[in-house]
Amino acid sequence: MLREMDALPPAPHPYRLARIYAELAARARRHDWGTVDASLLHLTGLRPTSGNTARPRVASMLSYRGFKPAELAMLAAGEKPVVKFEDIPLAEADTFFARAEGHYRLIRSAPYAKDGLMLRTHPVGSDEEALVTIYAGRDERVDALAAVERQAPDDARSAGALLGFPPCCVEAFCADMEGSRVDEDTVNDDSCIRILSTAKPGRAVLNPLSNFELLGFYPCSAHCDAATALAERNLAALERQRPGAAARARQRLSGTYLFFRLPFFAKVPNVPADDGTLSLDGMLVNVFPHEPAATIQRRFAALLATAHAGLVTVDLARWADTVAPAAPVADRWAITVASFR
Numbered sequence: 001m002l003r004e005m006d007a008l009p010p011a012p013h014p015y016r017l018a019r020i021y022a023e024l025a026a027r028a029r030r031h032d033w034g035t036v037d038a039s040l041l042h043l044t045g046l047r048p049t050s051g052n053t054a055r056p057r058v059a060s061m062l063s064y065r066g067f068k069p070a071e072l073a074m075l076a077a078g079e080k081p082v083v084k085f086e087d088i089p090l091a092e093a094d095t096f097f098a099r100a101e102g103h104y105r106l107i108r109s110a111p112y113a114k115d116g117l118m119l120r121t122h123p124v125g126s127d128e129e130a131l132v133t134i135y136a137g138r139d140e141r142v143d144a145l146a147a148v149e150r151q152a153p154d155d156a157r158s159a160g161a162l163l164g165f166p167p168c169c170v171e172a173f174c175a176d177m178e179g180s181r182v183d184e185d186t187v188n189d190d191s192c193i194r195i196l197s198t199a200k201p202g203r204a205v206l207n208p209l210s211n212f213e214l215l216g217f218y219p220c221s222a223h224c225d226a227a228t229a230l231a232e233r234n235l236a237a238l239e240r241q242r243p244g245a246a247a248r249a250r251q252r253l254s255g256t257y258l259f260f261r262l263p264f265f266a267k268v269p270n271v272p273a274d275d276g277t278l279s280l281d282g283m284l285v286n287v288f289p290h291e292p293a294a295t296i297q298r299r300f301a302a303l304l305a306t307a308h309a310g311l312v313t314v315d316l317a318r319w320a321d322t323v324a325p326a327a328p329v330a331d332r333w334a335i336t337v338a339s340f341r
């Protein structure tokens, strides 16, 4: 007779997002939705329950593709000596070059493709799906940054110095890079969890989970003063360009988030109740504007709708600790609840 223990799948291998995401993408390509859902439950630690208790909506909150308003404002206002626009589709890059040439010093990277879920890049030819990074500015620091990123793409310290990032934030990111090398995880995921673990609540201007993010880098915490000063400067540049834009950006960057793994997260309109429960009613789940990631994210939204009976319990003791130390990413299957104000 088979005991329950024998029927269990093998214990999860050490946390390797690359491997989990590769399996997920392969199953999605085969339209094998049952095993896609099983992978998503493994990936996010969700427990499905019967009955639909929350109605999810989906929206592209964070896409990692295209021009970000704050970066365009920084370039126009001369706030930074060099601005880097990552993951720009080729056709959009051509349009930008046609408009900006003669006004700025411009360099574009070799074309690359980005994995739909992992956000890792690999070189490709100039096909329709290709993306490029554009370096723009007013002097030779544009050339210097493009050269650093071409010759030493892992040299975050040199790139960070040229881009004017605070040293505390650059060092935190370097630690994330080292950690992601050790356990084959993805650096963006670690950086986000690190910031969100200090956002109980954190400063809205440092929220990384939005296309309206104001920094172009990951701050060392959701309370970093140096990063806040830069974010406020960029917000002022945005406001000068388009009156009312600063208030809109602050509003978009505020809220309560439920973060599982990049790119799986949701924004909820509620705050935790006195007993620590957080209702998922009215949640907005992030989807990328491209396939196959969007389909997988929509399936995640449906699973989340039936998970945990529509409620997540928040550890209120930690929640009240507004400057919790940047926790090492120890429990990788834990749900991170964060709030930005």
Ligand SMILES: [Zn+2]
Pocket: 166, 167, 168, 169, 170, 219, 220, 221, 224, 225, 226, 227
């Ligand atoms: Zn910092």
